[in-house]
Amino acid sequence: xxxxxQAMTERIFNFSAGPSMLPVPVLERAAAEMLNNxxxxxxxxxxxxxxxxxxxxxxxxxxxxxxVMGIPDNYKVLxxxxxxxxxxxxxxxxxxxxxxxxxxxxxxxxxNAYKEAKxxxxxxxxxxxxxxxxxxxxxxxxxxxxxxxxxxxxxANNTIFGTEWKYCPETGAVPVVADMSSxxxxxxxxxxxxxxxxxxxxxxxGPAGLTVVIVRDDLLGFYPQDKMPVLLDxxxxxxxxxxxxxxxxxxxxxxxxxxxxxxxxxGGLEEMQKRNEKKAKLLYDYLDSQxxxxxxxxxxxxxxxxxxxxTGDADxxxxxxxxxxxxxxxxxxxxxxxxGMRASIYNAMPYAGVEKLVDFMQKFAKENG
Numbered sequence: 001x002x003x004x005x006q007a008m009t010e011r012i013f014n015f016s017a018g019p020s021m022l023p024v025p026v027l028e029r030a031a032a033e034m035l036n037n038x039x040x041x042x043x044x045x046x047x048x049x050x051x052x053x054x055x056x057x058x059x060x061x062x063x064x065x066x067x068v069m070g071i072p073d074n075y076k077v078l079x080x081x082x083x084x085x086x087x088x089x090x091x092x093x094x095x096x097x098x099x100x101x102x103x104x105x106x107x108x109x110x111x112n113a114y115k116e117a118k119x120x121x122x123x124x125x126x127x128x129x130x131x132x133x134x135x136x137x138x139x140x141x142x143x144x145x146x147x148x149x150x151x152x153x154x155x156a157n158n159t160i161f162g163t164e165w166k167y168c169p170e171t172g173a174v175p176v177v178a179d180m181s182s183x184x185x186x187x188x189x190x191x192x193x194x195x196x197x198x199x200x201x202x203x204x205x206g207p208a209g210l211t212v213v214i215v216r217d218d219l220l221g222f223y224p225q226d227k228m229p230v231l232l233d234x235x236x237x238x239x240x241x242x243x244x245x246x247x248x249x250x251x252x253x254x255x256x257x258x259x260x261x262x263x264x265x266x267g268g269l270e271e272m273q274k275r276n277e278k279k280a281k282l283l284y285d286y287l288d289s290q291x292x293x294x295x296x297x298x299x300x301x302x303x304x305x306x307x308x309x310x311t312g313d314a315d316x317x318x319x320x321x322x323x324x325x326x327x328x329x330x331x332x333x334x335x336x337x338x339x340g341m342r343a344s345i346y347n348a349m350p351y352a353g354v355e356k357l358v359d360f361m362q363k364f365a366k367e368n369g
Contacts (some may be wrong), residue, residue, distance in 0.1 A: 011024070012328045012329060012330055013328060013329045013330070013349070013350075013352075013353035013356060013357070014329075014330055014331055014349075015329060015330065015331045015332050015342070015343045015344050015345070015349070015353075015357070016330070016331035016344060017159045017160075017182070017203070017306060017331070017335070017342060017344040018159070018181075018182065018200070018202045018203040018208070018344070019202040019203075019207060019208045020202065020203050020204075020344055020346045020348065020349075021346065021348035021349055022206070022207070022254070022258070022348050023258065023261045023265075023347070023348045024348075025261055025265060026254065026257045026258055026261050026348075029257050030253075030254060030257060037053075038053075040053050044057065044249060044250050044253040045249070045250050047249065049243065049246050049247060049249050050243075054249060057249075057252065057253050057256060058079065058242070058243075058247070058249075058252055060256055061079075061252050061253070061255055061256035061259065062077050062079075064256055064259035064260065064263065065077060065212070065255070065259055067263070068185070068259050068262055068263055068268065068269060069185070069189065069191060069214075069269070070188070070190075070191060071191050071214060072191060072192055074216060074217045074218075075191060075214050075215060075216050075217065076214070076215050076217060076220065076234070076238040077212065077213075077214055077242075078212070078213040078214075078215065078234060078237045078238060078242050079210060079211075079212060079242040079247050079248070079252050080210075080211045080212070080213055080231075080237060080242065080247075081209065081210070081211060081231075081247070081248055082211060082231070083200045083208075083211055084109070084179055084181045084198060084199065084200045084211060085112070086211065086231075086232070087179070087198045087211060087213065088112060088113040088116040088117070089116050089119075089120075089232060090213075090232040090234065091113070091117065091151070091153065091177055091196070091198075092116075092117045092119075092120035092121055093120060093223050093228060093229075093232050094215075094219070094220070094222070094223055094228075094232070094233070094234045094235075095150050095151045095175070095177070095195075095196070095219060095222070096120060096121050096150045096151075096222070096223070097150050097222050098148065098149075098150055099120075099121035099122055099150070100121060100122045100123075100124065100146055100148065100149045100150055101117060101121060101122075101123050101124070101146075101149050101150050101151050101152070101153065102123075102124050102125075102126035102143075102145055102146050102149045102151070102152040102153070102171075102174070103117065103123055103124070103125060103126060103152075103153045103154075104125075104126050104127045104128070104138060104143070104152070104153070104154040104155075104169075105125055105127070105128040105129070105130055106127075106128070106129050106134055106137055106138070106154065106155060106158055106161075106163060106165075107134045107155055107158030107159075107160055107161050107163065108134075108158075108160050108161075108335075108337060109155050109158070109159075109160075109179065109181075110153075110154065110155040110158070110179075111130075113153060113155070113179065114153075117153070121150075124144075124146050124149070125144075126143050126144050126145055126146070126152065127142050127143050127144065129163075133161070133296075133338075134158060134160075134161040134163065135161065135163065135296060135297055135298050135301070136163060136297070136298040136300070136301040137163050137164065137165050137166070137300075137301040140167065140169060140170060143169060145171055145172075145174070146174075147172065147174070148174075149171075149174050150174075150175075151174060151175045151176070151177050151195060151196070152169060152171045152174050152175070152176050152177065153177045153178075153179075154169065154176075154177070154178060154179070155178075155179040155181075156178045156179060156180045156182075156183055157180065157181075157182040157183035157303055157305055157306065158182075158303065158306070159181075159182045159203075159303075159305070159306045159335070159342075159344065160306075160308075160334075160335040160337060160338060160342075161296060161297060161308060161338065162295075162296055162297040162302065162303045162306045162307055162308030162342065163297045163298075163301040163302065163303055164183060164301065164302065164303040164304060164305065165178075166300075166301075168190070168193040168194065175194075175195025175196065175216070175219060176193065176194045176195055176196075177194070177195060177196040177197075177198075178194055178196070178197050178198075179198055179199070180197050180198070180199045181198075181199045181200040181203060182203045182204070182303075182305050182306065182344075182346075183204070183303070183304070183305050184197070184199040184203075184204055184205060184212075185204045185205060185258075185262060185269065185272065185347060186204055186269075186272060186273065186276050186304060186305060186346070186347060187269055187272065187273035187276065187304070188269040188270055188273065189269075191214060194214075194216075195215070195216050195219050196213065196214065196215045196216070196219065197212075197213070197214040197215075198211065198212065198213045198214070199211070199212050201251055201255060203305070203344075203346050204258075204305075204346050204347050204348075205255050205258060206251050206252075206254040206255040206258055207250070207251050207254055208251075209248040209250075209251045210247075210248045210251035210252060210255060212255075213234065213237075215234055215238070220234055220235040220238055221235040230244065231244075231245070262347070266347075272347060275347075275351070276304050276305070276345070276347065277304060278351060279345050279349065279351055279354045280302075280303075280304045280305075280307065280345065282351070282354050282355065282358060283307050283343060283345070283354055283357065283358060284299075284302060284307065286358045286361065286362070287307075287309055290365060292311065292365035292368075292369045293309045293310065293311060293341075293361065293365065294309060294310055294311070294312055295307075295308070295309050296308035296309060296310065296338070296340065304345075305344060305345060305346055306342055306343070306344050306345075307342065307343045307344075307345065308334060308338070308340060308341070308342045309340060309341055309342075309343075310334070310339065310340030310341060311340075311368075314339060316368060317334075317339060317340055317341060319368070320332070320341060320364055321333045321341065323360070323364060324357075324360060327356075327360050328356070329353075329356065329357060329360065331344070332357075343357055
């Protein structure tokens with residue numbers, strides 16, 4: 001039993017693109033409160049979402065998110081289900097008035113969002129990097145914008161190809177919609193520049209099952225309410241304070257703990273950004289200093305969260321992935337669509353994890369170069 005207990009307490013460095021690592025203090029807090037949450041005599045998993053004790057949890061979580069991100073009062077925060085993929089349908093349903101929208105295609109999930117939106121209106125491709133294997137983010141000057149579009153959509157960080165928007169597009173009066181699933185809470189964001197921000201929780205916010213939507217008040221309620229599917233209706237969910245049906249209660253609770261960690265232990269999003277930039281710099285600096293591995297994204301478009309690279313030999317890539325597992329790291333295999341390797345270094349990944357990865361990369365290159 002002693003050996004088993006020791007093995008269970010040894011954690012590996014999990015470079016998964018999602019679900020991903022959670023901060024150890026958050027896991028420890030959740031474990032301590034699992035059987036009896038703050039004197040309630042039960043786990044949050046067991047609580048009625050209509051109870052007073054859970055009401056305090058969801059309201060506290062929303063208040064923390066507003067505080068950490070600086071969300072203005074004229075925005076609603078929704079705790080939903082279905083992942084970002086469900087929002088690919090909800091976005092056009094909630095925002096289309098004239099039936100026109102602009103989409104920037106900078107990765108696989110942006111393309112999925114575009115395909116879904118085409119079911120509901122006239123969708124214009126304002127920019128695309130597909131011809132260059134989604135290796136870069138278009139500049140502001142490259143955006144072909146529709147002046148009277150109902151909204152402009154982009155995926156702020158592309159987990160598969162390892163690129164990230166470094167700016168919020170300027171679209172005039174057209175609301176900007178951002179899928180921030182893989183970079184939310186990694187750095188400060190001026191929420192007022194966006195009409196809608198949405199994110200699946202399973203990368204930087206908590207466990208899978210929760211989707212957060214932040215939407216400006218004046219963008220609610222345009223679709224005929226008698227024809228809107230209830231679970232896609234942002235106005236209904238806002239009016240019901242995310243309580244129309246049972247929300248993902250435990251995931252919301254964990255998000256609250258993650259926000260406490262960012263606010264009280266990290267020191268806020270400015271400090272979080274510094275930590276993330278330091279990790280990313282260590283890995284990219286090494287990649288740029290050698291020729292054995294080949295980074296996938298252009299330097300000016302590189303993601304701070306998802307670092308993609310390959311050796312150029314599929315067998316060697318597979319050997320790398322297996323070797324990393326044997327050395328206490330996991331989930332470094334690239335997405336099935338592109339192969340290669342991908343290191344997802346979200347908020348919870350410690351600097352020591354990236355150091356360990358770089359050390360392994362150096363040894364592997366020396367032994368196989």
